[in-house]
Amino acid sequence: MALSQHGLLRLLESLRSVDGLELVREVAERLLQELIEAEATTKIGAEWGEHTESRTTWRNGHREKTVTTQAGDLELAIPKLRSGSFFPSLLERRRCIGQALYAVIMEAYVHGVSTRSVDDLVKALGSDTGISKSEVSRICADLDEQLDAFRTRPLDHIRFPYLFLDATYVKARVGHRIVSQAVVIATGVTQDGGREVIGVMVGDSETEVFWAQFLRHLRERGLNGVRLVVSDNHSGLVKAIRKVMLGTAWQRCRVHFVRNVFAVIPKGSAEMVAATIRTIFAQPTADAV
Secondary structure, three states: OEEOHHHHHHHHHHOOOHHHHHHHHHHHHHHHHHHHHHHHHHHHOOOOOOOOOOOOOOEEEEEEEEEEEOOEEEEEEEEEEOOOOOOOHHHOOOOOOHHHHHHHHHHHHHHOOOHHHHHHHHHHHOOOOOOOHHHHHHHHHHHHHHHHHHHOOOOOOOOOOEEEEEEEEEEEEEOOEEEEEEEEEEEEEOOOOOEEEEEEEEEOOOOHHHHHHHHHHHHHOOOOOOOEEEEOOOHHHHHHHHHHOOOOEEEEOHHHHHHHHHOOOOHHHHHHHHHHHHHHHOOOOOOOO
């Protein structure tokens, strides 16, 4: 699946919690470092400690460089050479690395990295030297382990009494067609208010079967102690919650509720209605309303 730029930005925003964004930053940092090392190897003509007739110089340590991106600062190490100079073409001034890099990271986040994705990334970033298929396969294998660990990590380390469920639709290339795909996201909230993205899955649409599969996957990973699930009023989602999340209460999302209200009232009444809704939600108890 290849995400469009608009879909990529929407997905990145949906994952913008402490742990979700940190994962993007860590994988981006690791991926860029691997590509830098691969480009240095091409310039030197040999791997670390390798003896070849094509070798032109030797490595001589690294120097640190910080690259600022939308996912945070990436701490990279630029190889130094005993003779000559090296600066990765990926980091040349005025070269935008954000969108192409995040496209691969997001696809990896929900699907697993493919060799084609990394190859497309290198081309999109404008690498002068390119990258071999064997190098792509090695990088993908390293990233797969990190991403799979995040997607399948146990959830029994802490209780999440509150669970927020939502979906965003993105245009994606599946096979040779551009289609709409549903990316569903679960965010757990701890007793003290800490937030954590605990699950992401991609499907064709928000059916009851798909939502139920997603929720069962969370339960299998150890999610327990949920007292309240907050989501929109999508029929398939609500049915799946009642079927899988037994013993939990359900509440309609305030944001979705307000959007639904504004969709059916005259524009001239929007300000008055908004003020009334704010007053309702500001009440400390149901009796006060």
